[in-house]
Amino acid sequence: MKTNKITTLLIGFTIVANAQAPKQASTFTQKSNEAVYSKLNFDDTADFTDAKRGFIATLPDGKIVSKTGNVAVNLNDFAFIKGKSPATANPALWRQAQLNNINGLFKITNGVYQVRSLDIANISFIETKTGYVVIDALTIGEASTAAYELVKKHVANKPILAVIVTHTHGDxxxxxxxxxxxxxIKSGKVKFITPKGFYEEAVSENVxxxxxMRRRAGYQFGLGLEKSATGQVDVGLGKPFLSGGSSSLLQPNFEVEKTGQKITIDGLDLVFQLTPNSEAPAELTVFAPAQKVFFSAEIASHTYHNVLTPRGAKTRDAKAWAGYIDEAIDLFGDKTEFIVxxxxxxxxxxxxxxxFLEKQRDxxxxxxxxxxxxxxxGLNKDEIAEEIKLPAELxxxxxxxxxxxxxxHNAKATYQFxxxxxDxxxxxxxKLPQVEAAKKYVEWFGGEETALKKATESYQKGEYRWVAEVLKHVIFANPENVPAKNLQADAFEQIAYQSESGIWRDLYLSGAKELREGVIVPKNPINRAAGFLASLTPEAIFDYLSITVDGNKAAGKEISLRFVFPELNKNILVYLKNGVLHQSQTRVNDKAEFTLAISKAKFVELLTNPENARTILFSEGVIFEGDPLKFRExxxxxxxxxxxxxxxxx
Ligand SMILES: [Zn+2]
Incomplete structure (x- = not known):
């Protein structure tokens, strides 16, 4: 909503003039990272061979420009990732970052192509007699268009007959x-295939x-970070470009109902496996028998995945997840030559x-x-997280x-699940809320000075996790304590430099940057809001509005409004009672104080541009009756x- 943008401006620009720059790796961090070289087999370069196999072409200048004119993707941003890792990065992550730098159009086998690393995710094309079936559509339209252009130019200029979206995540x-x-898609000319429940789950999570989640995702994907040896290198899954571009959520016209379901599109046979509550609440995998390709979506990848993503989500079912990989081996294993x-x-x-499938399963x-x-x-989640060590064969x-x-973090997630x-x-x-507790802790520490002195000693011993924890109390007791914020930032940064996980690195570095500079506001956020609201049903819009209610303001109020969406033939009674906003299509004839007949498009306009309410309400096709003050209330x-x-x- 528009009002959000105003709030953004007010809180956004609190950049401190003399903020500290990123530091170099401490001797503890250097040692920790150096030790990784002896722990893992860096001589094994098979992944590099596989990641380069079948290369055809990539973007000539490495750039994708968004419709609004900014460079949404610039592959050159990550050109600094090469050779031996710097002391400020975990060598294993650095290796993964190099692998995810390998980008462009690749031929996997006859008739199967994939475009990788133009976005955080991949897009695959299976050639049929007269066109393509596409698997996954990337985050932004500008990137998927660029991928399709590569295929049209270097493989064959054919139309897209169907798009299969494997799961409910925006990428x-x-x-x-x-x-x-x-x-x-609406007319059915192009098939848009998803797992069942796709649309509802995508809406529930994103709306x-x-x-x-967006704010936390900003940390997880390091959206405010420089791309550099002391900043963003990779998120483990790929490169998070995410700076501008357009994105939308459309309703599918074909839902896969069950595992084993088959479909033939223009002579291409495909078999589906449903894997709900694995990596996403609605997800599927696809097998192409003639091509011998198993498209594993995100149930198996070249990384351990999240059982609970740090941006926040419903916890995933790790046992079911392992079960789906096992089921995939049973269903498709015999005939599989390629896993994509x-x-x-x-x-x-x-x-x-x-x-690969067996070891990912295990x-x-x-x-x-x-x-x-x-x-x-009897161990609690923190103790379990410290205790579990994978067997060497895994x-x-x-x-x-x-x-x-x-x-x-996956052990903690399973405990929570x-x-x-x-515990x-x-x-x-x-427990006391964090600010109240922080003030008491600091008082009991003997004041901020003493706490900071002790934290500095711990920092010098390389006890970064402890410094991070203890200084949280000082900062939450007094957010103006700049030395405490700077020291916590330094501790976060060293933890980040040592992290094998790209998203751990990003979230610690994002925390460090905000401690030093204040809240980071992305320059070119992906434009989701307008397109997103427009793609929602009125019921989903009212669901959304009900969670924007301020309970204190709503308490004691009773208001009933009737909404008529003529083009959808839908009447909805929306009423506020007991501090809760309800909607009903069964009690639609109950008394309403205000009735508004409006198209969904204009209703969305009203929500996104409330300052134009008068113009919208008095425009053609909008009818209202009753007390408009109730609407305003x-x-x-x-x-x-x-x-x-x-x-x-x-
Ligand atoms: Zn993904």
Whole structure:
């Protein structure tokens, strides 16, 4: 909503003039990173061979310009990632970052092509007699168009007959309109295939929780970071360009209902496997029998994935996840020669592919089983995270490393999945809120000065995790304490430099940057809001509005409004009662104080441009009756979300 933008301007620009720059690696960090070289097999370069295999071409200048004119993707930004890792990066992550730098159009086997690393995710093209079936649509339309252009130029100029979106995450569906038009999907001319429940789940995640997840995703994907040896290098899954471009969510016209379901498109046979609540609430994998290709979506990739993504989401079911990989081996294993994940590069060869699937399966199952095992022994989630170590036969495989998800945070996620956030100790059950507790801690530490002095000593001993924890109290007791913020930033930074996980690196570096400079506001955020609201049903819009209600303002008010959407033949009674905004299509004839007949498009306009309310309400086709003050009164209980809420300070 418009009001969000105003809030953004107000809170956004608090950049401190003399903010500290990123520091170099400490001797502790240098040693920790150097040790990685002896722990893992850097002589094994098979991944580089596979990632380069079948290369055809890439973007000549490495750039994709968005419709609004900014450079949304610049592959040259990551050209600094080459050779031996700098002391400020974990060597294993640096290696993964080099692999994810390999970009362009690749031929996997006859009739199967993939464009990689023009976006965080991959896009695959299967050639049919007269066109292409596309798997996944990238984040922004500008990137999917660029990928399709490469295919048209270097393979064959043919139309897209179908788009399969494997799951509900924006990096797989957002760019669909760069490939095909919304009209062609609506008319059925182009098939848009998704797992069942796709649309509802995508809406629920992105609309209801959109604000908080976007802010946290900014940390996870390091959106405000420089791309450099002391900044962003990779998120483990790929490169997070995410600076501008257009994205939309469309309704599918074909939903896959069950595992084993087959479809033939222009002579191309495909078989689907549904994998709900694995990496996404609605997800599928695809097998192309004639081509012997298994498209594994995100249930198997060249990294350990997230059982719970740090941006926040419903916790995923690790046991089911392992089960789906096992099921895929049963269903498609015999006939598979190529495994093509939606992120990272393919696995070539049958035997290698089966080993890859088995070891990915056992990675998820091992951490799941051991978490439950240790929970039953009475360890809490932090203790379990410290305790679990993968067996060497799993941990030595590059694709099982912590590049994206980590053993530590996935163990905590599994604990939470079964047992919730609490560990059973009453001392942790009703803790003081963080600011109140922080003030007491600092008082008991003997004041800020003493706390900072002790924290400095710990920092000099390389105890970065402890420094980060203890200084949180000082900063939350007094957010104006610049030396405390700078020292916590330094500790975050060293943790980041040592992290094998790209997203751990990003979230610690983002925290460090905001401690030094204040809240980071991205320059060219992806334009989702308008297109997104327009793609919602009125019911979903009212669901969204109900979570924007400020309960305190709504308390004691009773207001009923009737909305008529003539083109949808839909009447909805919306009423505020007991501090809650309800909607009903069964009680639509109950008394309403105000009735508004309006097209959905104009209603969306009203929500996104409330300052033009008068013009919209008095425009052609809009009819209202009753007391307009009631409409205004209802509008008054909505509170716009703050998109750039403080994270590292209170
Ligand atoms: Zn993805």
């Amino acid at each position: 797989h569906y957002g760019g669909i309109e760069g490939l095909v038009s919304a009209e062609d 209801l929780l959109g604000n908080v 994940p939606s992120h990272t590069w393919p696995v070539y060869g049958h035997d290698k592919g089966i080993t 990675l998820y199952k091992y951490v799941h089983d051991q978490t439950v095992h240790l929970a039953n022994k 941990s030595k495989e590059w694709y099982n490393r912590d590049f994206y998800g980590t053993v530590k 079964y047992l919730g956030w609490w 059973g100790n009453p001392a942790d059950y009703d 209802l509008a008054g209980v909505f509170e716009p979300a703050n998109p750039y809420w403080n994270i590292v300070t209170p």
